Amino acid sequence: MINKSNYINELIILGSGGYLALSFIKYFYFNFEQFKTIRNISLILFTSDYKKIQKFFELNDIDFTSKFISVKFFKYSQFKEVIKGLNSYVIFNFSGYNIFKALFSLYNYNYKNNLIWQSRIDFTNKLINDIIEIGNYPLMFLLPSAVWVYSESKLSNYFYQWEDTLNLLSNNSYKVVFRLGIVLDENSSWLKILNYFFKLNIKPVFNKELAFPYIYLQDFFKITSNLLNFNYDLSKEKLNIFDLFVYSTFNDFIDYMLSKNYSSKKFINFYISDYLMDLFFKDYYRAMFLKSSKDFATFATKDLKDF
Secondary structure (H helix, E strand, O other): OOOHHHOEEEEEEEOOOOHHHHHHHHHHHHOHHHOOOEEEEEEEEEOOOHHHHHHHHHHOOOOHHHHOOEEEEEOHHHHHHHHHOOOOEEEEEOOOOOHHHHHHOOOOHHHHHHHHHHHHHHHHHHHHHHHHHHOOOOOEEEEEEEHHHHOOOHHHHHHHHHHHHHHHHHHHOEEEEEEEOEEEOOOOHHHHHHHHHHHOOEEEEOOOOEEOOEEEHHHHHHHHHHHHOOOOOOOOOOOEEEEEOEOOEHHHHHHHHHHHHOOOOOOEEEEOOHHHHHHHHHHHHHHHHHOEHHHHOOOOOOOHHHO
């Protein structure tokens, strides 16, 4: 049941130039009527690339003035000043070095790990310490984490520590963690890579236990909409963790893609060994895929419609 104390006046989006954040902003704009707790909201975007966001708005015909939504842009150095004057605000932290980029990046392994640590743990820790210093706590702090927290790798520890920073907010805010699988939509980098193989009549074949936990982008946003409408029973005393992924093996997911889009074509199997994946992608491979689907099944959502 929505009560007046739960109305949201300001929505802060950190890392607003990233793909997931921009996709959420687009969803928010075109589905604004679904957000019953929001009235004449200020959308506060923190970014280091203002022009990128403006271009995205133009390409997608996004004009917030038509929705009675004010949009303001700020640099991260202005964060403390901005939150001083806010009332009943929510933070959505999309910031963080992209793990997909880390997987394929040519940067040194330790350098990439340092980027992940600084952009996620150090950054979020600083934000929350700024909030504590000002003493104006958000109604809700939302953190899109990842299923990799369940892996057996250094990344698992990183994600646990990242999520744990939210506990610094104590009982002053609703602390929400989304443990997302690989986020898929028509523009997904994963689908683009697979389609590249398919167009060459090549079917990648992996270790049969190789897990591929995933969630569709629209499912994530529908759950986010329900969350911002306070349709869930949340607690301020602990982390509210949402395991948002269905599980599959990589091979099963590839078979599904082929049956859906390439059912009439014949393919040559191209076997990719664990050794090669581990050699090229190291800990990121072990974190993202090596745990078997049977292990992930313990945490996976049986049916996202349950949300």
